Amino acid sequence: MNILKAAAAVLSLLFVFTTTFGSQPTIEDVLKQVENKNIDKAEELARQLPYEERIKLNIILLLQEGKKKEAERLFSKIKDIKKGILENVLYLPDGTYAIVVSKSRQKLKVIKMENDVPVEVLELRSITGKRPGDKLKEGDQRTPNGVYLPVKYLTKLAPMYGVGAFPLNYPNILDRKFLNKTGNGIWIHASDKPDRPNFSSNGCVVLNNDNFNKLRRYIKLKDTPVVIVEDFEYTDPKSFKEKQMALIYFVYQWKRAWEETAKGKLDNYFLLYSDRFVSKKGDKRQWIKYKTRISKQKDWIKISIKNLSILKDGRMLDFGNIYVAVFDMDYRSNNYNFKGKKILYIIREKGKWKILAEETL
Template sequence: MRFLGLLLFGITFLFADLVDIYRTQGIDAVKEQLEKKLQEKSYWEKFLEDKNIDYGYYESTKFLIFVDKDTKELKVYKKVDNRFSEILKDSVIIGEKQGDKKVEGDLKTPEGVYKLTNKLTKLDPFYGPLALVTSYPNTFDKALNKKGHGIWIHGMPLNQQREEFTKGCIALDNPNLQNLDKTIDLEESLLLISKDEIKKSTKDEISLILSSIYKWKDAWKKSDIDAYLSFYSKEFKRYDGVELNSFAEYKKTIFSRKQDKTIIFSNINIIPYPNSLNKKMYKVLMDEVYRTNSYKFDGKKELFIELKDNKIEILSEG
């Protein structure tokens, strides 16, 4: 009860403070104060107090599919009331060779976070009754110049003996694959493939990322090029191969125009990112609304970030 009383007092005080700011300075000043609040790590720590973020932070993802290449297990978690609960578990077959996929035909299963982009039926009987298509190579894979395509979650051969390995895909028994397909929604699912068990996220990490996203957005909105570029890793590379120096020069040109910008982020998802680089990484996936007098964008924004020295460093974006 004491905590609830303090919380209500804090909310009442904040509201009164904002009303006074509105009365004396107008609505733009109120918006500025709210934007500053979103840049405070302490705000997000309080926001996350009653939330389970063991597997990351999600505003629009309902299903997480984990594939552990070491144990050769697939687990499916469903989000209910801000918590993910395990609903399916099965053994799988993966690529013949160990390690992270790098080139076409290396017989390795990739490591990372992928969307499920499509469901295929009427396949060669070798792949079973259906296949769920992954988004490999994703933006970060392309930045690392990884090659290959056609990484699926598929079934077992219908008319021949069960295989021992795949060429890089993930395969499971046909009844279990069909059950997986019936259970999940492709558009609300993410696939995490790791070499072993993924270390659980912490509220300290997630609150740092959320506050940093809004600091990065603030620098972007205000065309503060130095503050903006301070969020980028020296290793930054865009999906099309553009490295930090070229990216920075391009942004300096854009920012020099000092255009008024509207930038809104929603449906933010922060996903632990398995990788073979031994980095503490997350993928940030969110909806973005961007407006200037000469340009508008409504779509998805991806950031691939490393947590390093208690700050985020953007390794790639799309």
């Protein structure tokens, strides 16, 4: 029982629903440090626990609480661990890249698509926040989990930022309106200290100057998705393809439904949005009122989608995982035109895909 209580204490440091490969610490390694009252070392090892070990630990705690059905549901996940396709990146346009940052491994991967499957181009050491877990508020020294885009490239900075920096669009609308996060200034930046220790940033993703220069060639402003997760997540080929195709279809279903609102057909469009939906216009009720009003002014709407990327946000909230669709949108109507980057935050709700939030960049 003492070991289980120790495990519960360690679990508070973990984010359970992440996936990993490779030789890493085990639960036994963490518990040994707890029993030796070496909490700092226990924390270090706990943050590097692979997915299977995290799942096992959570199963133990659920069984202790008498939650057998929940434990069985987690147990089924163990069987899917070594089936090999990185699912943080579900789809990318040809010739483009995505960056996936694993906070527990202190590494990032540059990813491209080959035959509609993500392939690793480059892996580099990267440093993240001093404190574990998702960023919640300004000054908490955590690196946020989520999907972001680089919005600027900065040089001629203080020496601590090395040769350059890419500020990210943190906090995004999901962070601000749904998760009530605060803070800003999350960058991918260089460092003039090649031997800087792991977990030593105030929230940014940091690389030494040499690695930053290697990474820079793959980054295109407002185009290259940056997926920050506790650890890389993998799935089997069948599940990957099913999710990929379903989300691509959903984005184009959304496009068609929006175009049809000019004909007074609003119901199908509104059904694609979660009841929890948030936007700069407010909650879903306020947004529906706004959309209903402006649709009456539309004789026609034509939308073009290009450079579609689909990513998996590593967080699992109370409604499940979040998926992010990023694309260039050309919106034209009889009284308004827009060209820019559109971002949809998508969830699975009661067996159907729904939009939780959306924004333009």
